[in-house]
Amino acid sequence: xxxxxxxxxxxxxxxxxxxxxxxxxxxxxxxxxxxxxxxxxxxxxxxxxxxxxxxxxxxxxxxxxxxxxxxxxxxxxxxxxxxxxxxxxxxxxxxxxxxxxxxxxxxxxxxxxxxxxxxxxxxxxxxxxxxxxxxxxxxxxxxxxxxxxxxxxxxxxxxxxxxxxxxxxxxxxxxxxxxxxxxxxxxxxxxxxxxxxxxxxxxxxxxxxxxxxxxxxxxxxxxxxxxxxxxxxxxxxxxxxxxxxxxxxxxxxxxxxxxxxxxxxxxxxxxxxxxxxxxxxxxxxxxxxxxxxxxxxxxxxxxxxxxxxxxxxxxxxxxxxxxxxxxxxxxxxxxxxxxxxxxxxxxxxxxxxxxxxxxxxxxxxxxxxxxxxxxxxxxxxxxxxxxxxxxxxxxxxxxxxxxxxxxxxxxxxxxxxxxxxxxxxxxxxxxxxxxxxxxxxxxxxxxxxxxxxxxxxxxxxxxxxxxxxxxxxxxxxxxxxxxxxxxxxxxxxxxxxxxxxxxxxxxxxxxxxxxx
Amino acid sequence: xxxxxxxxxxxxxxxxxxxxxxxxxxxxxxxxxxxxxxxxxxxxxxxxxxxxxxxxxxxxxxxxxxxxxxxxxxxxxxxxxxxxxxxxxxxxxxxxxxxxxxxxxxxxxxxxxxxxxxxxxxxxxxxxx
Numbered sequence: 001x002x003x004x005x006x007x008x009x010x011x012x013x014x015x016x017x018x019x020x021x022x023x024x025x026x027x028x029x030x031x032x033x034x035x036x037x038x039x040x041x042x043x044x045x046x047x048x049x050x051x052x053x054x055x056x057x058x059x060x061x062x063x064x065x066x067x068x069x070x071x072x073x074x075x076x077x078x079x080x081x082x083x084x085x086x087x088x089x090x091x092x093x094x095x096x097x098x099x100x101x102x103x104x105x106x107x108x109x110x111x112x113x114x115x116x117x118x119x120x121x122x123x124x125x126x127x128x129x130x131x132x133x134x135x136x137x138x139x140x141x142x143x144x145x146x147x148x149x150x151x152x153x154x155x156x157x158x159x160x161x162x163x164x165x166x167x168x169x170x171x172x173x174x175x176x177x178x179x180x181x182x183x184x185x186x187x188x189x190x191x192x193x194x195x196x197x198x199x200x201x202x203x204x205x206x207x208x209x210x211x212x213x214x215x216x217x218x219x220x221x222x223x224x225x226x227x228x229x230x231x232x233x234x235x236x237x238x239x240x241x242x243x244x245x246x247x248x249x250x251x252x253x254x255x256x257x258x259x260x261x262x263x264x265x266x267x268x269x270x271x272x273x274x275x276x277x278x279x280x281x282x283x284x285x286x287x288x289x290x291x292x293x294x295x296x297x298x299x300x301x302x303x304x305x306x307x308x309x310x311x312x313x314x315x316x317x318x319x320x321x322x323x324x325x326x327x328x329x330x331x332x333x334x335x336x337x338x339x340x341x342x343x344x345x346x347x348x349x350x351x352x353x354x355x356x357x358x359x360x361x362x363x364x365x366x367x368x369x370x371x372x373x374x375x376x377x378x379x380x381x382x383x384x385x386x387x388x389x390x391x392x393x394x395x396x397x398x399x400x401x402x403x404x405x406x407x408x409x410x411x412x413x414x415x416x417x418x419x420x421x422x423x424x425x426x427x428x429x430x431x432x433x434x435x436x437x438x439x440x441x442x443x444x445x446x447x448x449x450x451x452x453x454x455x456x457x458x459x460x461x462x463x464x465x466x467x468x469x470x471x472x473x474x475x476x477x478x479x480x481x482x483x484x485x486x487x488x489x490x491x492x493x494x495x496x497x498x499x500x501x502x503x504x505x506x507x508x509x510x511x512x513x514x515x516x
Numbered sequence: 517x518x519x520x521x522x523x524x525x526x527x528x529x530x531x532x533x534x535x536x537x538x539x540x541x542x543x544x545x546x547x548x549x550x551x552x553x554x555x556x557x558x559x560x561x562x563x564x565x566x567x568x569x570x571x572x573x574x575x576x577x578x579x580x581x582x583x584x585x586x587x588x589x590x591x592x593x594x595x596x597x598x599x600x601x602x603x604x605x606x607x608x609x610x611x612x613x614x615x616x617x618x619x620x621x622x623x624x625x626x627x628x629x630x631x632x633x634x635x636x637x638x639x640x641x642x643x644x645x
Contacts, residue, residue, distance in 0.1 A: 307597075310619040310620055311527045311598055311619060314533075314596075314598070314620035315527070315532070316620070317621070318530070318537060318622065319532070319533050321537075325540075344620055
């Protein structure tokens with residue numbers, strides 16, 4: 001059998017130790033007794049305890065010293081100080097050293113039990129807090145949150161409702177919702193509550209018997225729910241979601257303690273979600289930095305290798321052509337050597353692309369009109385697009401400020417994006433090029449240009465890899481897999497960023513953001 | 517009289533095919549596998565053209581080209597290089613070359629370039645063949 005908690009009693013008076021020990025055992029706790037501070041510390045170093053109940057004045061190591069030592073060994077242990085020398089000064093001193101509570105001897109055993117329960121509840125919250133903060137993977141974190149809240153509030157079901165991309169509430173994770181009908185009714189119930197949440201993050205009033213409440217009585221299947229609590233989630237002082245907690249048993253209303261727990265839990269959850277969202281942002285930025293680093297390392301490598309590779313490649317090409325001159329053009333050998341010759345030209349093309357972002361020369365920056373860059377690029381490829389029955393929509397914002405950029409390099413970026421868009425629409429479609437001016441949260445002006453196609457879109461699984469060098473979806477020999485890597489390199493050098501958005505079947509949009 | 521070309525490259529493979537490509541068109545070939553050897557050969561002999569790699573172990577190719585230009589101002593100089601980045605900047609700062617090819621290049625590219633450079637049509641030539 002498992003005990004409710006593992007408790008250590010440290011007291012030099014055997015009768016008191018026995019008395020506490022017997023009471024706690026009776027209430028289902030596992031108990032160990034130590035008769036002085038040193039022994040207590042030793043026990044903590046050997047075994048994991050949830051809580052210690054400790055006297056202060058003991059021979060040898062006193063309670064204060066033992067408290068400090070125990071906290072060093074196990075920062076998670078909770079300690080209640082029980083002493084016959086109860087003064088305010090000693091109480092404050094114990095708290096400062098990390099004790100959870102302080103009770104004066106002689107004490108009513110009921111008071112001790114209450115203190116023990118409170119300490120263990122705090123520890124439970126600490127454990128949950130640690131669990132919630134220990135992961136930043138959203139699915140895992142939300143799962144921990146829902147599991148914990150169901151347990152702590154002794155509920156039969158709970159669900160976390162978050163708005164999806166279109167703002168429509170959906171169940172992110174739930175517990176105890178057995179079937180679709182239950183899910184649907186609880187979602188609707190929570191969605192209505194969410195619509196009332198004000199963004200303050202304060203716990204909302206509990207709802208009793210929602211099936212009989214006229215706000216919800218039209219929702220089928222809600223009569224199974226007897227008592228509900230709601231924890232609103234907040235992001236930037238705006239409602240961001242809701243946790244609904246339901247009890248299904250009659251005569252089990254949430255009491256003041258439950259509400260208190262819910263409040264604590266709610267603030268914990270909001271903090272954890274904020275924390276992980278910040279962490280993910282950090283990771284994303286870090287990822288972009290790593291990507292840029294990778295490119296630069298690859299570029300340097302490419303520059304060094306190109307010379308080494310081009311020499312033997314030149315030999316292969318030259319010797320192949322020399323042999324070709326002496327062969328009957330109708331022979332198989334002639335045909336084979338022609339293939340080798342073609343392969344060399346393909347290698348040459350790859351190396352040239354590779355080198356185009358390895359160039360160490362400085363970007364030649366001058367004030368540039370992005371609209372002009374795009375127009376110039378379009379003159380190069382508009383004809384090709386039209387031949388493929390691609391309609392071009394220009395949505396250029398007029399009067400945009402100039403950006404400091406390298407005209408040629410930006411052209412290279414747009415040429416790449418336009419070529420990809422063309423290749424994505426082999427049977428024709430629409431190409432939309434838009435430019436806009438936006439302000440970031442810090443008030444800096446950003447010039448955003450976007451290139452959208454109406455092609456097949458990009459599968460979510462590969463969306464994260466399209467900027468990787470040598471990643472290509474084009475047939476062998478058609479693309480080098482370096483186009484978007486080059487774009488990323490160029491835009492990074494302009495202190496900007498480039499992003500891809502796509503839904504399969506709904507085309508793709510590439511946005512290029514450059515600071516003004 | 518056969519036209520004379522000096523091929524300077526430390527890469528045997530490249531010299532090999534350039535030599536054969538040009539020899540079959542009647543060129544008289546001399547080879548050097550480093551910059552110092554090339555300059556030594558130029559001291560005592562006349563060439564119509566030199567084909568010179570830019571990256572060699574002993575002397576920087578740029579320096580070789582500069583010295584060749586000083587020694588033989590009227591001789592045609594063709595630079596061959598495997599580093600594409602060279603096309604965006606003057607190949608040898610302050611020194612004009614007559615042509616360049618990016619490796620890998622084919623046999624007809626080197627043949628055509630040298631033919632064009634050494635048969636300039638109406639332009640008077642200073643060097644005798």
